[in-house]
Amino acid sequence: MKNRTLVILYLGLAFGLAWLIALPLWLSDGLRNPWFPLIAILFMCTPALAALTVVFFVERPAAKWTSLGIVPLRPPGRLIKYLVLALVIPPALVIAALPVGAFLGVYPADFVEFSAYKQLIEGELEAVGMTALPAPIQLLVAAQLFNVILGAFLNLIPALGEELGWRGWLLPKLMGLGAVPAILVSGVIWALWHAPLILLGYNYPGVPGWLGVVMMIGMCTIVGAIFSWLRLRSESVWPAALAHGAFNSAAGFSLIFAAAGERFDTVNATILGWSGWILPIAVVITLFATGQFSKRKAPAIPVHSTQSE
Numbered sequence: 001m002k003n004r005t006l007v008i009l010y011l012g013l014a015f016g017l018a019w020l021i022a023l024p025l026w027l028s029d030g031l032r033n034p035w036f037p038l039i040a041i042l043f044m045c046t047p048a049l050a051a052l053t054v055v056f057f058v059e060r061p062a063a064k065w066t067s068l069g070i071v072p073l074r075p076p077g078r079l080i081k082y083l084v085l086a087l088v089i090p091p092a093l094v095i096a097a098l099p100v101g102a103f104l105g106v107y108p109a110d111f112v113e114f115s116a117y118k119q120l121i122e123g124e125l126e127a128v129g130m131t132a133l134p135a136p137i138q139l140l141v142a143a144q145l146f147n148v149i150l151g152a153f154l155n156l157i158p159a160l161g162e163e164l165g166w167r168g169w170l171l172p173k174l175m176g177l178g179a180v181p182a183i184l185v186s187g188v189i190w191a192l193w194h195a196p197l198i199l200l201g202y203n204y205p206g207v208p209g210w211l212g213v214v215m216m217i218g219m220c221t222i223v224g225a226i227f228s229w230l231r232l233r234s235e236s237v238w239p240a241a242l243a244h245g246a247f248n249s250a251a252g253f254s255l256i257f258a259a260a261g262e263r264f265d266t267v268n269a270t271i272l273g274w275s276g277w278i279l280p281i282a283v284v285i286t287l288f289a290t291g292q293f294s295k296r297k298a299p300a301i302p303v304h305s306t307q308s309e
Contacts, residue, residue, distance in 0.1 A: 010170065046161070069238075086242040087152055091250035095250065096279050107268075109258065110258060117257075141256055155246075158245070166186060167240040168231070180288075183225045187224035204267060205266075219271065222277050229287050
């Protein structure tokens with residue numbers, strides 16, 4: 001079966017399953033549905049389910065797990081290098097977006113007193129009868145950096161639910177178009193797949209649904225390019241999945257560094273908004289300019305066979 005047919009089948013499954021799983025939200029209170037956390041996790045698994053279905057029941061290559069980027073895990077030095085980069089780069093970009101937004105006047109920052117975070121913790125402590133912070137607020141903020149690393153690994157499996165499909169299987173299939181088109185197309189697809197949640201106000205609350213989807217296309221294309229770089233250079237899906245987990249884990253820093261009592265619009269601020277894209281765009285341009293998407297070939301996909309690995 002030709003790549004184009006396989007890709008169309010994969011996208012039909014991934015998008016169809018995503019809308020099916022999100023349907024209870026559309027038929028109830030949307031993101032306020034008490035089952036939303038579970039629905040969101042199941043939603044994240046749909047790209048992997050679609051990829052596994054296509055690989056194991058339709059395409060059936062000789063090395064199925066290799067075609068998904070799960071194996072091989074060698075050479076170990078290269079894999080470890082990109083796993084470390086996956087832990088560092090996404091949180092760094094998420095955090096760096098905040099001072100950029102503050103400089104441009106779209107993010108109300110408090111990098112000294114961390115007043116919004118302090119207010120949040122004090123409210124939680126008051127609810128359990130405590131009145132004093134357990135440690136200086138600066139130390140509590142520093143502890144969140146460790147929590148990002150821990151959260152990256154905790155988020156690894158849900159993130160793999162997406163990355164197994166988008167970067168694990170789909171990206172290599174699109175590389176025949178060339179690196180730039182493949183990364184752009186995969187980024188747009190990744191963004192549009194989020195539409196069942198974005199149209200309900202996820203990530204971009206209080207704005208028209210179409211604008212949320214447009215902003216998601218921008219963010220996913222830029223951040224997806226970095227995930228794609230990790231996938232292609234490592235020849236493994238694991239760095240992309242870990243980067244995705246680290247990215248999600250660091251999202252809460254927009255609240256930690258905010259000023260108390262102030263509001264911000266994610267269309268303009270944080271890594272989700274246009275101000276947060278400036279540094280990632282510079283990173284992606286640098287990667288392209290230095291040939292990081294062309295020096296190593298895309299992961300080789302074995303010839304078709306009905307044999308299992």
